[in-house]
Amino acid sequence: MSSERAYEVIVMGATGFTGRLVAEYLLEHGPEGLRWAMAGRSPVKLEEVRKELAQRFPSALDVPLVTADSMDRGSMDALAQQTTVVCTTVGPYAKYGEALVAACAEHGTHYVDLTGEVQFIRRMIDGYEDQARASGARIVHCCGFDSIPSDIGVFMLGEAMAERGGTLKEVHMYAGESRGQFSGGTVASLLNILEEAEKDPSIRKVVGHPYGLNPEGERDGPDGRDQTGVKFDKEIGMWTAPFVMAAINTRIVRRTQSLRGHPYGRDFKYREVMSTGKGTPGLMRAMTITGSLGGFMAAATVGSLRNLMASRLLPKPGQGPDRKTREEGFFVIRMIGHGVGPAGDQVELQARIEGHKDPGYGETAKMIGESALCMALDESVRTGPGGSWTPASAMGRALLDRLRTAGMTFDVKVPATA
Numbered sequence: 546m547s548s549e550r551a552y553e554v555i556v557m558g559a560t561g562f563t564g565r566l567v568a569e570y571l572l573e574h575g576p577e578g579l580r581w582a583m584a585g586r587s588p589v590k591l592e593e594v595r596k597e598l599a600q601r602f603p604s605a606l607d608v609p610l611v612t613a614d615s616m617d618r619g620s621m622d623a624l625a626q627q628t629t630v631v632c633t634t635v636g637p638y639a640k641y642g643e644a645l646v647a648a649c650a651e652h653g654t655h656y657v658d659l660t661g662e663v664q665f666i667r668r669m670i671d672g673y674e675d676q677a678r679a680s681g682a683r684i685v686h687c688c689g690f691d692s693i694p695s696d697i698g699v700f701m702l703g704e705a706m707a708e709r710g711g712t713l714k715e716v717h718m719y720a721g722e723s724r725g726q727f728s729g730g731t732v733a734s735l736l737n738i739l740e741e742a743e744k745d746p747s748i749r750k751v752v753g754h755p756y757g758l759n760p761e762g763e764r765d766g767p768d769g770r771d772q773t774g775v776k777f778d779k780e781i782g783m784w785t786a787p788f789v790m791a792a793i794n795t796r797i798v799r800r801t802q803s804l805r806g807h808p809y810g811r812d813f814k815y816r817e818v819m820s821t822g823k824g825t826p827g828l829m830r831a832m833t834i835t836g837s838l839g840g841f842m843a844a845a846t847v848g849s850l851r852n853l854m855a856s857r858l859l860p861k862p863g864q865g866p867d868r869k870t871r872e873e874g875f876f877v878i879r880m881i882g883h884g885v886g887p888a889g890d891q892v893e894l895q896a897r898i899e900g901h902k903d904p905g906y907g908e909t910a911k912m913i914g915e916s917a918l919c920m921a922l923d924e925s926v927r928t929g930p931g932g933s934w935t936p937a938s939a940m941g942r943a944l945l946d947r948l949r950t951a952g953m954t955f956d957v958k959v960p961a962t963a
């Protein structure tokens with residue numbers, strides 16, 4: 546498929562804050578000779594972005610521009626037919642994303658995005674998975690901070706357990722220290738989920754279901770609701786609070802298990818929380834986070850307050866943190882994996898996943914950039930079966946290797962006491 550198309554990758558939404566960073570990532574880290582283009586709805590803005598990028602990367606002037614409107618199906622068809630992979634940062638996806646998924650599914654074009662909107666993903670699976678299977682299009686949502694560290698982290702633990710002759714049975718994920726702010730687009734997406742859920746009870750059902758993204762007939766298992774309050778976790782000896790991304794990450798990890806044929810058995814368990822530290826400071830942090838999150842959600846479910854939050858909290862479209870803030874950002878995630886060894890013994894493994902720039906922009910641009918390259922260039926991934934996949938089920942080992950090479954930490958160790 547790739548050789549007869551003009552481009553290997555098109556970055557759709559290159560005029561937005563995140564899209565521009567993805568374009569910058571490809572200019573800095575894309576392989577020599579990569580055939581790629583930048584797309585957006587405004588040719589004038591695209592030209593401005595290209596000129597701006599050329600100040601740091603003169604080769605940007607050679608990158609072709611494609612004008613395309615996300616709300617116009619014909620325009621999305623034309624875009625999808627020109628490339629092996631579309632990498633899109635146009636969101637909120639529930640508002641602007643459907644025509645592009647439909648076009649990719651029809652034309653056998655691989656697709657990666659940054660959505661964290663469960664209801665949108667469910668709608669895309671139900672609407673276009675059969676067509677994507679038939680055309681060979683590989684549709685992969687959630688290729689940013691949500692949900693690559695979680696999905697690829699569990700994949701890595703599963704492989705490490707298998708190398709020791711064992712089987713992974715349960716993973717506890719702890720989101721730890723981080724610096725960096727949420728993307729404005731991410732807050733906009735969250736507010737949009739709440740707005741849609743208010744209008745449509747079936748959306749509330751999907752968003753609240755721990756297995757809401759699994760295929761039909763596979764929507765049950767041992768996991769329940771995500772943590773909503775403060776808890777002391779004996780396993781790590783720390784206080785914990787709810788982790789806002791758990792609502793999407795856990796669903797993606799569980800869909801991966803189903804799509805991979807339940808490699809760890811149907812009783813595999815997965816949960817995510819935020820670890821806030823030991824003693825009274827840890828407890829206070831957990832209470833503050835839980836309270837703020839509860840307050841945010843309560844306010845955001847009231848239409849008028851939601852609009853006020855959108856106007857006050859959201860950066861203007863195309864805006865986000867400056868380079869210094871992105872470079873000084875980081876995140877740390879720990880996972881504890883429990884498994885059964887070859888002799889039926891209990892095996893414990895620990896994983897550490899780190900990003901060395903801010904999670905929402907710097908590391909996200911890296912993760913979706915590497916996902917696009919992986920889908921376009923890694924033969925076994927590019928030629929894999931079509932359908933609606935997750936990062937780990939579509940790209941697994943190939944993406945893990947790429948992210949390590951790109952400087953992210955994905956480490957596994959046996960705990961000293963085991």
Ligand SMILES: NC(=O)c1ccc[n+]([C@@H]2O[C@H](COP(=O)([O-])OP(=O)(O)OC[C@H]3O[C@@H](n4cnc5c(N)ncnc54)[C@H](OP(=O)(O)O)[C@@H]3O)[C@@H](O)[C@H]2O)c1
Nearest residue numbers: 558560561562563586615636659689690728730731862863
């Ligand atoms: N998962 C993660 O970790 C993560 C991290 C960062 C961002 N995100 C997601 O990425 C998305 C973008 O975030 P952002 O902060 O980069 O937002 P942004 O700066 O507002 O960029 C939005 C982009 O969408 C484009 N767009 C809007 N409507 C369009 C249309 N009809 N046709 C073509 N293009 C259209 C905009 O084009 P114009 O320039 O012409 O307006 C712009 O390029 C959000 O959904 C956000 O949730 C996710």
